[in-house]
Amino acid sequence: MQKTITDQNLCILIDILIKEGTRVVAPRQSGSIILYEPLDSGEQLALGTLPRRSAKETFFPLCETILTYERNCDGVKVADVDVAAFPETVLVGARPCDAAAPSILDAVFTWDYNDEFFLERRRKTTIIGLACATADDACFCTATGLSPQDSKGSDLFLTPLTEGGYACDGFTEKGKAFLGRYASLFGEQGETKPLPVSEPVAFRLDLAEIKTWLTENFESPLWQEIADRCAGCGACAFLCPVCHCFDIVDEGTDAKGARRKSWDACGFGKFTNHASGHNPRDIQNKRYRNRIMHKFKYYGDKFGQTLCTGCGRCIRHCPVGIDIKAVLEKIQKQ
Template sequence: MPKTITDQNLRLLIDALVAEGKRVVGPRAAGTMTLYAPLAKGEELNLGELPRRSAKETFFPLCETILTYERDKEGVRVTDVDPGTIPGTVLVAARPCDVAAAPVLDSVFSWDFKDEFFLERRRKTTIIGLACTRADDACFCTAVGLSPNDTKGSDLFLTPLTDGGYRCDAITEKGEALLATHASLFAEGDGTPAPLAEPSLGKLDLDRIKAWLDTHFEDPLWGEIAERCAGCGACAFLCPACHCFDIVDEGGETKGTRRKSWDACGFGKFTNHASGHNPRDVQPQRYRNRIMHKFKYYVDKFDQRLCTGCGRCIRACPVGIDIAEILSAIGTRDQEPGTGKD
């Protein structure tokens, strides 16, 4: 039997979770924008708009220390940061396009090397997803096989109701447990759902796009679409599914830290070798990698796509590069193998 929760009780739930010592992350006003950020109380929850940055930071922070080192007369001491110290977290009111990226990221972070920082955060986080009732021109979740009420990745899922409350569906045992622990805040019933958002780009032929990418590593298209790319990395940093990072030592001879920090394949030096050789030395090659990684390489390796149609890269690109337009164009191109140079 589904349950419902009023908006006021949703905020009380956040207060209760904070009082239990949980880290609670959700959409919060930050200056002129909304960001997923730690909430100190339920009143801070701001559900007006899609947060500017994705929710991936809940599992994969922009920058994190993985060890510290110290050197003195007695030698060098290295201290690993213990992922076990990562606190229990509840991610509240995360949009389906953000939440659906979490199981996609699981594949790469648990593949040949187990990234315990990412995996421990995933284990310790309960995700409360929230259906969307508004889409803007950049949203295209429906075109990549998702929907404004997709529950993929959520533990508990909220659907806005016409009376301002939410229907709550437990999707996993974690979601069941959260409902059971805070049962007094929920009521029995399912209410009347508010109309869902309707992204304007309905469908993309993803199989046809993949077939074209399989045979067009070299094609004039890459130059045409990417010569104006400024290599700023905004698209990758805002994307819920981009996950490249760099590891750097910061500090001096006697002490310092080793940090894991976001990186982006759009940056000129991303593939720069110690020898000075750069296998992707021009921007079209870098942008090609962005599309290939999302819609070919990751599909080949994990049978998943690195795009949930959130539209963030479209909204943020300073030169107006629109990944949905590019995919639509690829979907209509001749399937003959490419012969042009990139």
């Protein structure tokens, strides 16, 4: 049966989790912007605005150590990172475009190798999703198969109510167990009504049609027009819930150091630079083409999923004003 939780009890729940030693990640004020970050108390919860960056950092940090090494008189000692030490985590207030992302990324992180860093964080994280009550011109989740009330990827899902507080549904065994454990903070569903939802501006994509065009037009001159403004800054990839490129670099000296995995982006000029000096994506329109091909063709070819959740962050924060919705519409009209 659907439960409810008040705003006050949601903050109390967060305080209890933190006291128990659980890492709670949620939208919070960070300077002048809202980010998904670990909370110190329930009072820091800020659910009114979509965070600037996505929630993927909860599972896939910007930079993480994967091993350390140290040379001593006996040789070189290599130490793996103990993934079992990763903390139990609850991600609170993940919008549908963010909550759906980890299950999309599962495919690539379990493809030809199980990335235990990503997978252990996934196993230890309970996702409490949150329905969106508002949308702006950049939102297009409905065009990628989601919606402002989509519970995909959430263990529990909160829906804002007109009287305040939230309706709460458990969708997985993990979510139902969580509801049972903290049952005293949840009430029964009464005559409450969901807050009216402002749907994203009508925007329709025929993803199959777009994929067909991409398959047949790798060398189209349209790519030059589409990518003419791209600065190759990588902001779109770093803000995206499902972009997942990374580099691995050894940092330190010959005496000691660490091997670290850090985010990368296919829009960077040296991303495909070979040791020989040859770069198969030597100009920016080739790199932007790869971004669109990866999201709307390659990932679908490999895993049967679209590598985009329509969050709109790449539109809002592109420094040169590239609108991926406009790009896809242009392709769709060809």
